[in-house]
Amino acid sequence: MKKNFIIFFVLLGIISQAQVKKWTLPECVEYALENNITVKQSELDLEETELNKKDAFGNFLPSLNLNSSHRWNIGLTGDPVSGTNVNATTQTSQIGIGTNVDIFRGRQNINQMHRANLEILSRQYQLDDMKDDISLFVANAFLQILFNKEQLKVLRGQQQISSQEFKRTTDLVEAGALPKGDLLEIQATIASQEQQIVNSENALQISKINLAQIMLIEDYENFDIEDVEYTIPPSSILNESPNTIFEKAKETRYDIKIAKTSVEIAEQNLKINKGALYPSLTGFYNFGTSYFYNKLNPTLPSFKDQISDNKGHSLGLQLNVPIFNGLSTSNNVKRNQVNVERTKNRLEQASLDLQTSIYQAYNDTKGASKAYEAAIKTLEAREEAFKYSQERYNVGLLNAFNYSQSQNRFEAAQSEVIRTKYDYIFKLKVLEFYFGIPITDIN
Structure with a gap:
């Protein structure tokens, strides 16, 4: 049996050498x-x-960007609903989307x-x-x-x-x-x-x-x-x-x-x-809306109504010379x-x-x-x-x-x-x- 193993490995070595590329x-x-x-x-x-x-x-x-913000104002600030300045802590939320495209x-x-x-x-x-x-x-x-x-x-x-x-x-x-x-x-x-x-x-x-x-x-x-x-x-x-x-x-x-x-x-x-x-000419378009909250003014419209009513669009051309x-x-x-x-x-x-x-x-x-x-x-x-x-x-x-x-x-x-x-x-x-x-x- 041992002799057979020796013969096997010798033959394996010979085959390996023969297969060298x-x-x-x-x-x-x-x-x-x-x-x-x-x-x-x-x-x-x-x-x-x-x-x-x-x-x-x-x-x-064209570029397309979504933007949003929320801020707190403490002290004298403008109330967009009444159009007057109030001394209070208010919150304002804004959301919008804008695009720009190079024309020239x-x-x-x-x-x-x-x-x-x-x-x-x-x-x-x-x-x-x-x-x-x-x-x-x-x-x-x-x-x-x-x-x-x-x-x-x-x-x-x-x-x-x-x-x-x-x-x-x-x-x-x-x-x-x-x-x-x-x-x-x-x-x-x-x-x-x-x-x-x-x-x-x-x-x-x-x-x-x-x-x-x-x-x-x-x-x-x-x-x-x-x-x-x-x-x-x-x-x-x-x-x-x-x-x-x-x-x-x-x-x-x-x-x-x-x-x-x-x-x-x-x-x-x-x-x-x-x-x-x-000169360069760029076209732009922006759409946005906002929400204002003042706890001293309970008559403010709801969040849903403000978001719907405060919508706005802006578009135009910008020339840079x-x-x-x-x-x-x-x-x-x-x-x-x-x-x-x-x-x-x-x-x-x-x-x-x-x-x-x-x-x-x-x-x-x-x-x-x-x-x-x-x-x-x-x-x-x-x-x-x-x-x-x-x-x-x-x-x-x-x-x-x-x-x-x-x-x-x-x-x-x-x-x-x-x-x-x-x-x-x-x-x-x-x-x-x-x-x-x-x-x-x-x-």
Whole structure:
């Protein structure tokens, strides 16, 4: 029975390990966007601007207020029934309802509604821009894991070659065909490779943790991505001119849209403040009634009769013409005029920054492409040189030190191909990203 339990838990552990999820890049991006705290905060900001729009809509609606009061007067006071002053303790109750409606306010309400709509649009652009940035962070971290995995694979492959040479060299040393120094050189090479493998394993684990943290996943030990070896994706983006990419990016990049919307918001704020220079016209209507009690006057009508008889209505228009208010209104207009110019400068600067980034990304991508091609040529040459060294070493025409140096150069060339490959992939995708191609499409 005990043996069965042990077998059960062993199998359960094997099944659990087999069920560890291997994340794809689109899944990583989607999960990060759904769980990122900054994104959630930005979504709340968007909800707040929706409330601001409701406030702006409410400015078009009339106000409606119910009011009531009850007061005691002790001493000389007027009796509304007799029309004389009496020296007594009296009570007065009043109740009413009133409404006000803006008829004209210099188009301020309309401009506030336009501004509210623009603020919603701006917040949405900011949210989308933030998601783009997070997607780039995730893609970069994802590719870093792939690079570290391939790097580790190369190191382990080289160690396997060294282990085979160690066995062969051991036999030759024991047979007296090679000096013991060759064996020691191979041992040193294997020890160095083991150290490199440990460092590479640590780098791989750190890169996994980095991506998991971006995604807000706390189970670092079981986090991993899919084991797919990516090749350079086919792309025609370098056939486009930097200026063509820039013109396309101006239509799609959210940082430009945010800057344009900021100009429009500033212009609406200017219109709102200019509206305060115009006269305002408000319509009002009030209805009310009252009750008066004086214990010295028993002839006063009842509460019900007074409430019915004392009813009154008032309605009218109120015109407010601004003449002088300490220069505050005119100064606010000037401040907003300055702010409009400031946002226009920011838009121009955002456009210049985008253009600079695109030209830089274009040149970086071309440089990364050439570096990758050069690394492949170097690898081909180093591989041939290593094969030649291996052949000479096998027949005793090359000592272990020179053989180890050739192997190290071959290993370095392999690592450089991996590094330049993923550097080129990421820079290529960034350039395509400016052109409107999703960052998650790296196949």
